[in-house]
Amino acid sequence: MEYTHLIDTSLNLNAKPLQVFFSDSKQEVQNHIDDFERKRSQKEEVSALEEELNRVSTENQRLTEMLTVMCENYNVLRNQLKDHMSKNNVTIDQKDMNDGSRKRKAESINNNYVNTSIDLGSSSASDEEDSSSKKPKEEHIKTKISRVCVQTEASDTSLIVKDGYQWRKYGQKVTRDNPCPRAYFKCSFAPTCPVKKKVQRSIEDQSILVATYEGEHNHPEPPKQEGSPSTARNVTIKSIPSSTSHNSSGATITLDLTKPKLQEHEVRPNANNKNINSPVLQQFLVEQMATSLTKDPSFRAAIAAAISGKFLPPN
DNA sequence: CGTTTTTGACCGGCGC
DNA sequence: GCGCCGGTCAAAAACG
Numbered sequence: 001m002e003y004t005h006l007i008d009t010s011l012n013l014n015a016k017p018l019q020v021f022f023s024d025s026k027q028e029v030q031n032h033i034d035d036f037e038r039k040r041s042q043k044e045e046v047s048a049l050e051e052e053l054n055r056v057s058t059e060n061q062r063l064t065e066m067l068t069v070m071c072e073n074y075n076v077l078r079n080q081l082k083d084h085m086s087k088n089n090v091t092i093d094q095k096d097m098n099d100g101s102r103k104r105k106a107e108s109i110n111n112n113y114v115n116t117s118i119d120l121g122s123s124s125a126s127d128e129e130d131s132s133s134k135k136p137k138e139e140h141i142k143t144k145i146s147r148v149c150v151q152t153e154a155s156d157t158s159l160i161v162k163d164g165y166q167w168r169k170y171g172q173k174v175t176r177d178n179p180c181p182r183a184y185f186k187c188s189f190a191p192t193c194p195v196k197k198k199v200q201r202s203i204e205d206q207s208i209l210v211a212t213y214e215g216e217h218n219h220p221e222p223p224k225q226e227g228s229p230s231t232a233r234n235v236t237i238k239s240i241p242s243s244t245s246h247n248s249s250g251a252t253i254t255l256d257l258t259k260p261k262l263q264e265h266e267v268r269p270n271a272n273n274k275n276i277n278s279p280v281l282q283q284f285l286v287e288q289m290a291t292s293l294t295k296d297p298s299f300r301a302a303i304a305a306a307i308s309g310k311f312l313p314p315n
Numbered sequence: 316c317g318t319t320t321t322t323g324a325c326c327g328g329c330g331c
Numbered sequence: 332g333c334g335c336c337g338g339t340c341a342a343a344a345a346c347g
Contacts, residue, residue: 169320171339184338188319198338 144216149202150209159183159199161211167197178203190219 150161159172159181168188174181180201187193195215202208 168318170341172321173337173339176336182337196338 144214146213148211148213150211152207152209159201159209161197161199161209163211165189165195165217175200180206187217190217193218 148161148163165187166189167185169183169185171184172181173184178200180203182198182200185197185199187195187197195213195217197214198212200210202210
């Protein structure tokens, strides 16, 4: 950046007292001194700004590097998780077959995972079976699906999960496996937004609302209404103990739904975002990725299993 | 009066 | 092919 235009380079910094001697009046001398002082302070300000700019640029670069490292680590962990789950899927499928319940395919696939927002890819061990069929398997996990469990008050009978977005209810059904009705919502903030949400009370703990999100918002999150009690509340998120899961701790964490939520916003470091270089956004992304990984119960369980499998040889 | 919610009807996938 | 079931539609009702 060019700041020289701000400085009058014609100023003679080597002015000698002799010039003062020839000045017409004391007032003029004082004006010269004031002018000099003003320009010197401007110059200091410019240097300070340049220094600040350099500092911010350095920090920006550092955060970019951190984000890159984080993305790489994320991909490595994701691949490890994918491998681990592809091994475990066999036993889960067998268990599902043994219980004899008539479940739809789509529902039984990811039923045991609280949050499926981590894209595990369509390729898995079962792909070999599908390759034999004539009809190629469609990329059925194109739409991102995630589940969020929200602790509500016992007296709260509504099926409303406030997450910052505007939803329009378009249906309600009582499903076979749960006497509590399931509500169907569409995102009404943008008419073209494909995101849908299903909300149903947990069969095991009816104070817990299970919200299932499908798809990704194609619009920014609507602005919050400041001070609104309906949007500025903390809710408690619980990981629901699964009957087929042996390592569910039932740990309770508190999630402030007034902030952008991880389960809904898939972090896309490579997205074409003009503000991606903003240090604030980059830090936000880093924090979101870190918390996304650590808060995901299935991810923690898989990591724990992977670690224990590493140290404890299988029997 | 426009928007949202309710609710019964309808549709399509899946298992038998 | 039939029935079950989850998901969606759309008209009516409710709401602000």
